[in-house]
Amino acid sequence: METVHMDPSSVIPMTGFDDPVQGSQRVFRQVLDAMSHPGKIVRIQDLDDAPQPLNKSTAAICLSLVDFETPLWADSEIASNGEAMNYLRFHCGCPVTQDPMEARTALISDAAALTGFSRFSPGTDERPEMSTTLIVQVNALTQDGGLTLSGPGIETTRTLGVDGVSSAFWDAVRANNALFPRGVDLILSVDEHIVCLPRTTQVEG
Amino acid sequence: MSSVKSPCSQQQQPGFFDQNKDRQAWMGLLARASKTTLEQVWQDLSERPEYGMLRAPETGMVMVRARAGGEGGRFNLGEMTVTRCVVRTADGRMGQSYVAGRDHRHAELVALFDALLQNPERRDQLNRDLLEPVRAAIEEKRTQNTRKAAATKVDFFTMVRGED
Amino acid sequence: MYVAVKGGEKAIENAHRLLAEERRGDRQVPELTIAQIKSQMTLAVDRVMTEGSLYDRDLAALAIKQARGDLMEAIFLLRAFRTTLPRFAMSEPIDTTNMKARRRISSTYKDLPGGQMLGPTFDYTHRLLDFSLMDDGNETQAEQDQNADPDADLPRVTTILNHEGLIEQERPDDEDAPVVDLTREPLDFPAGRDARLQNLARGDEGFLLSMGYSTQRGYGITHPFAGEIRMGEVEVEIVPEDLGFPVVIGEITVTECEMINQFKGSATQPPQFTRGYGLTFGHGERKAMAMALVDRAMRAKELGEEVVAPAQDEEFVLYHSDNVEASGFVQHLKLPHYVDFQGELEMVRNLRKEQIEQQQMLKAGE
Numbered sequence: 002m003e004t005v006h007m008d009p010s011s012v013i014p015m016t017g018f019d020d021p022v023q024g025s026q027r028v029f030r031q032v033l034d035a036m037s038h039p040g041k042i043v044r045i046q047d048l049d050d051a052p053q054p055l056n057k058s059t060a061a062i063c064l065s066l067v068d069f070e071t072p073l074w075a076d077s078e079i080a081s082n083g084e085a086m087n088y089l090r091f092h093c094g095c096p097v098t099q100d101p102m103e104a105r106t107a108l109i110s111d112a113a114a115l116t117g118f119s120r121f122s123p124g125t126d127e128r129p130e131m132s133t134t135l136i137v138q139v140n141a142l143t144q145d146g147g148l149t150l151s152g153p154g155i156e157t158t159r160t161l162g163v164d165g166v167s168s169a170f171w172d173a174v175r176a177n178n179a180l181f182p183r184g185v186d187l188i189l190s191v192d193e194h195i196v197c198l199p200r201t202t203q204v205e206g
Numbered sequence: 207m208s209s210v211k212s213p214c215s216q217q218q219q220p221g222f223f224d225q226n227k228d229r230q231a232w233m234g235l236l237a238r239a240s241k242t243t244l245e246q247v248w249q250d251l252s253e254r255p256e257y258g259m260l261r262a263p264e265t266g267m268v269m270v271r272a273r274a275g276g277e278g279g280r281f282n283l284g285e286m287t288v289t290r291c292v293v294r295t296a297d298g299r300m301g302q303s304y305v306a307g308r309d310h311r312h313a314e315l316v317a318l319f320d321a322l323l324q325n326p327e328r329r330d331q332l333n334r335d336l337l338e339p340v341r342a343a344i345e346e347k348r349t350q351n352t353r354k355a356a357a358t359k360v361d362f363f364t365m366v367r368g369e370d
Numbered sequence: 371m372y373v374a375v376k377g378g379e380k381a382i383e384n385a386h387r388l389l390a391e392e393r394r395g396d397r398q399v400p401e402l403t404i405a406q407i408k409s410q411m412t413l414a415v416d417r418v419m420t421e422g423s424l425y426d427r428d429l430a431a432l433a434i435k436q437a438r439g440d441l442m443e444a445i446f447l448l449r450a451f452r453t454t455l456p457r458f459a460m461s462e463p464i465d466t467t468n469m470k471a472r473r474r475i476s477s478t479y480k481d482l483p484g485g486q487m488l489g490p491t492f493d494y495t496h497r498l499l500d501f502s503l504m505d506d507g508n509e510t511q512a513e514q515d516q517n518a519d520p521d522a523d524l525p526r527v528t529t530i531l532n533h534e535g536l537i538e539q540e541r542p543d544d545e546d547a548p549v550v551d552l553t554r555e556p557l558d559f560p561a562g563r564d565a566r567l568q569n570l571a572r573g574d575e576g577f578l579l580s581m582g583y584s585t586q587r588g589y590g591i592t593h594p595f596a597g598e599i600r601m602g603e604v605e606v607e608i609v610p611e612d613l614g615f616p617v618v619i620g621e622i623t624v625t626e627c628e629m630i631n632q633f634k635g636s637a638t639q640p641p642q643f644t645r646g647y648g649l650t651f652g653h654g655e656r657k658a659m660a661m662a663l664v665d666r667a668m669r670a671k672e673l674g675e676e677v678v679a680p681a682q683d684e685e686f687v688l689y690h691s692d693n694v695e696a697s698g699f700v701q702h703l704k705l706p707h708y709v710d711f712q713g714e715l716e717m718v719r720n721l722r723k724e725q726i727e728q729q730q731m732l733k734a735g736e
Contacts, residue, residue: 013300068457090612234605268608269459271464280549282460282549283464284423284424284651285423285425302612345520351472355472355474356514356517357513358473358487359487
């Protein structure tokens with residue numbers, strides 16, 4: 002019999018949810034809450050640990066929402082990290098694509114370099130749900146920041162502060178609004194917290 | 207393909223993308239083994255390893271694909287249930303399984319034996335006590351089916367009537 | 371307008387209890403076990419798996435028990451259950467050419483390589499009720515041919531015909547091209563063969579039987595022959611993302627039918643035989659044959675034939691083949707339509723009134 006051939010880059014991945022069913026259901030509810038209340042900082046608290054450079058919230062969302070039918074794209078900071086990618090492949094069983102247009106979920110660790118979304122799929126007028134959801138890891142999120150948000154899910158306006166993205170990012174958000182019903186949806190993530198900016202949310206300031 | 211003998215067990219951890227023919231073969235055999243056989247061999251092991259769940263048994267589905275005309279374009283026929291499991295043994299080996307059906311214990315046992323079979327020191331014994339009997343049982347079932355079907359084979363004969 | 375109707379909770383709860391009692395039946399009779407259904411009602415299990423679109427003998431047997439033997443209700447239960455499960459992988463295409471066949475016949479070639487194996491068929495029974503089954507203890511054993519070779523090849527009849535170039539060829543599609551999955555995306559027209567075959571595989575056997583029958587009786591005739599029917603076991607292999615190599619997860623039983631149909635030829639194609647394909651989970655021969663007839667009928671447009679009959683009209687067939695959808699839409703008529711009906715009642719009263727007034731006016735005019 003042949004000996005098992007080794008892949009030196011592979012290691013046994015970090016464990017995911019203690020209880021995959023309960024864990025992913027809870028995180029799903031939390032993301033739903035954040036997505037239906039754009040701009041609200043929501044805590045995602047179901048993972049004790051996640052492999053660098055993934056935030057715990059980023060990893061938890063992937064474990065809940067990404068599977069083998071939703072191709073994943075990651076920027077080079079994440080894609081070059083063997084442990085993080087093995088973790089995602091193992092727990093999500095997802096195909097990893099090199100083409101951001103094919104991706105249903107995109108992970109961005111280098112948020113400052115993100116100046117536009119045109120590389121990602123905005124879906125089609127017939128099937129706007131086929132667009133890419135971007136999880137962007139930023140430096141900090143504050144509820145009382147200088148941005149003013151409005152749109153569906155916000156009664157009047159809501160304030161928000163985001164540290165770690167360029168000013169071009171906000172131009173891209175406005176351009177994304179204009180594509181409606183097409184457009185990408187954004188999840189901004191820090192360690193254990195997220196804020197959602199669906200394509201319908203207008204951002205001023 | 208040259209086979210590399212690994213000097214120490216530390217490096218015996220399986221890679222995710224090992225194209226390993228042997229492993230492929232035993233995983234396929236174990237998936238078709240009866241749970242009773244697997245349980246029996248497990249209980250009879252002289253030393254059962256400590257192990258933990260890396261992914262507890264989980265039931266889901268596989269979409270079964272077929273081809274138009276058996277050899278043409280692909281289409282989706284329908285789904286089937288499948289259970290998967292990943293265990294990690296105390297000596298650091300990772301065992302995985304994908305088994306048709308919804309039996310969690312079956313998937314757990316297959317993952318365990320997958321981990322054990324990756325240990326070259328255990329392989330000969332497990333080949334003898336587990337894989338060979340499983341292979342024989344599958345063959346036996348197949349042979350039985352073939353024999354029963356063959357007994358229903360039509361033996362045409364032509365009747366000649368009248369004068370030629 | 372929509373009016374919520376409340377007040378039925380107690381009645382519904384008691385109806386559930388009554389249903390459970392009726393399902394159990396006479397308590398003097400032992401309760402039916404899942405194992406009994408699974409091993410003795412095999413063809414019911416097969417049909418529920420095929421149209422429920424989920425291969426799991428235990429779940430299908432449970433559904434049959436719960437549905438009191440109503441197979442369409444059991445199919446609905448299985449379809450509902452499958453929505454609770456995650457999907458792990460798509461299988462590699464199953465290899466029916468290398469099926470371990472337990473039945474294999476052809477009506478086009480008497481002496482085909484590998485022979486005609488009748489297998490467990492009703493075909494030659496006399497359809498006389500067997501009163502010996504009224505009692506337990508039927509222990510008939512199958513005969514065995516000790517000389518049989520389990521590894522013998524069973525070439526496809528269509529391959530034999532192809533030696534003369536007289537039948538159209540099925541060619542594999544581009545492996546990178548997506549395959550339509552009707553459980554994930556809506557039916558779109560014109561539908562590709564992949565969408566049509568998936569729809570038919572899930573479709574109601576009775577509906578497909580009638581549609582297939584209609585083509586034989588002249589509504590879109592296709593001159594079919596049962597080129598080959600085979601039933602047996604195939605392996606299912608997947609390539610999980612977390613493993614990276616193909617692995618067999620188990621075996622399933624399938625029934626396959628290849629219809630061979632006369633084709634007079636068109637501007638671009640010479641006269642030849644064309645093909646229709648049917649495939650089911652388990653032993654589902656009648657369904658596989660009907661499916662193959664309807665598959666071929668729906669290829670009319672592609673083959674340059676005039677679309678004149680219901681079975682050739684893909685919108686008609688594909689929109690009406692699913693018994694879960696059909697039974698849902700028919701049975702929704704049992705839901706309260708009190709307000710709708712009040713509206714209709716009012717309208718009919720007004721129309722009646724207008725008619726009477728008009729008649730009176732006409733009379734007065736005379």
